[in-house]
Amino acid sequence: MIWKEILIRYGELSTKGRNKMDFIRRLRENIRHAFADLGHLHIRTERDRMFIAIQDEAQMDVLLKGLPKIFGIQSFSPVAACEKDIEAMKKLAITIMDTFKNEQLTFKVEVKRTDKTFPLESHAIQREIGGYVLPQYQNLSVKVKKPDIELRVEVRHDATYMMAQVIPGAGGMPVGSNGKSLLMLSGGIDSPVAGYLMMKRGVRLEAIHFFSPPYTSQNSLEKVKVLANELTKFGASIRLHVIPFTEIQVLIKEKVPSNVSMTTTRRMMLKVADKVREDIGALAIVTGESLGQVASQTLESLTAINAVTNTPILRPLISSDKLEIIDIAEKIGTYETSIQPFEDCCTIFTPASPKTKPKLEKVEHYESFSDFDELIERAVKNREVYIFPKKEQEADKFADLL
Numbered sequence: 001m002i003w004k005e006i007l008i009r010y011g012e013l014s015t016k017g018r019n020k021m022d023f024i025r026r027l028r029e030n031i032r033h034a035f036a037d038l039g040h041l042h043i044r045t046e047r048d049r050m051f052i053a054i055q056d057e058a059q060m061d062v063l064l065k066g067l068p069k070i071f072g073i074q075s076f077s078p079v080a081a082c083e084k085d086i087e088a089m090k091k092l093a094i095t096i097m098d099t100f101k102n103e104q105l106t107f108k109v110e111v112k113r114t115d116k117t118f119p120l121e122s123h124a125i126q127r128e129i130g131g132y133v134l135p136q137y138q139n140l141s142v143k144v145k146k147p148d149i150e151l152r153v154e155v156r157h158d159a160t161y162m163m164a165q166v167i168p169g170a171g172g173m174p175v176g177s178n179g180k181s182l183l184m185l186s187g188g189i190d191s192p193v194a195g196y197l198m199m200k201r202g203v204r205l206e207a208i209h210f211f212s213p214p215y216t217s218q219n220s221l222e223k224v225k226v227l228a229n230e231l232t233k234f235g236a237s238i239r240l241h242v243i244p245f246t247e248i249q250v251l252i253k254e255k256v257p258s259n260v261s262m263t264t265t266r267r268m269m270l271k272v273a274d275k276v277r278e279d280i281g282a283l284a285i286v287t288g289e290s291l292g293q294v295a296s297q298t299l300e301s302l303t304a305i306n307a308v309t310n311t312p313i314l315r316p317l318i319s320s321d322k323l324e325i326i327d328i329a330e331k332i333g334t335y336e337t338s339i340q341p342f343e344d345c346c347t348i349f350t351p352a353s354p355k356t357k358p359k360l361e362k363v364e365h366y367e368s369f370s371d372f373d374e375l376i377e378r379a380v381k382n383r384e385v386y387i388f389p390k391k392e393q394e395a396d397k398f399a400d401l402l
């Protein structure tokens with residue numbers, strides 16, 4: 001096998017000092033976690049890059065498929081190695097360039113000679129390898145500035161290393177490097193996208209879902225579990241807290257005028273979410289709200305909903321168009337699940353004409369006739385917890401321990 005390691009270039013590195021060390025440590029842990037099935041990976045870290053040692057082709061395939069999903073990676077390159085012998089180096093250059101033989105491409109060789117005892121100097125190595133490779137490929141022409149392929153040759157002390165491909169990474173920051181938040185996860189298109197965007201900024205997520213049986217079916221809950229599971233592909237496990245919400249919704253329907261019931265529903269959801277957030281030590285709540293999308297997403301509504309807590313509410317989609325959100329949902333693989341037609345607890349109780357500009361004082365006044373606090377406590381206490389991507393049985397056992 002020619003492959004020796006994968007070189008990883010870090011993503012956003014505006015962070016300095018200790019933050020940078022934390023960024024690198026998190027990224028290494030997340031890679032280990034994502035590829036736990038491959039056994040113990042040998043990962044070497046440097047200030048500006050990281051190397052994963054490759055044992056065999058199968059391992060290489062799994063890494064090439066999975067690495068583009070890990071946040072904190074700007075790009076990565078498979079690195080091949082051979083002896084420090086010019087003939088071996090020419091042969092390896094050909095093996096690598098064979099991968100590109102079906103495309104018309106510009107090309108150059110770039111040499112770095114760390115081992116100064118190697119008999120040829122950088123320029124001579126460049127001429128030898130370039131002169132050997134070029135005549136063998138009709139599709140290649142030399143271009144010094146910004147070629148399509150830069151064959152990088154590095155003569156180190158132990159061996160010669162070569163790479164030609166720079167594969168784009170997911171960018172962003174390693175999940176967990178920016179603390180933990182609680183994602184309000186419905187079965188819709190938007191909230192999984194909101195979760196994905198926060199993970200991209202390094203936020204570890206737990207998720208909360210409000211479930212109202214028998215008005216919402218088991219299928220709608222299953223759909224949310226699938227979505228939570230999908231999000232774990234981006235580098236971290238996720239605990240999903242499922243809140244029994246029927247009792248609260250029924251009380252709202254009975255006691256609050258229907259045109260503000262949607263606002264009250266959102267406020268109660270946020271109250272419950274805030275208690276769970278506190279319980280799990282998360283610092284913020286994430287929603288998939290986007291301004292103007294529906295009645296509950298006007299500035300007036302958001303103000304009335306927000307009034308129940310001082311906790312930061314992160315709304316990464318607030319300025320996105322629906323089509324932009326759908327684009328991301330398709331890209332990250334949640335769209336097909338989100339459009340499955342299972343009812344959501346909110347849509348079922350949605351009044352015909354909810355107020356788009358609810359007044360906070362009025363909403364508070366209508367709510368003051370009922371004791372929601374006791375129901376909120378009960379809903380929080382009776383929640384079920386599932387952990388993804390683990391198996392269902394394990395998740396249930398985990399919930400029992402809480």
Ligand SMILES: Nc1ncnc2c1ncn2[C@@H]1O[C@H](COP(=O)(O)OP(=O)(O)OP(=O)(O)O)[C@@H](O)[C@H]1O
Nearest residue numbers: 184185186188189190191208209210287288289345
């Ligand atoms: N049943 C639920 N469980 C958890 N969170 C919910 C639930 N319903 C709504 N939310 C949260 O409230 C936000 C706004 O929900 P709403 O149904 O008004 O909008 P939406 O644009 O359809 O969002 P989505 O596509 O995420 O369902 C959601 O993005 C989600 O964060």
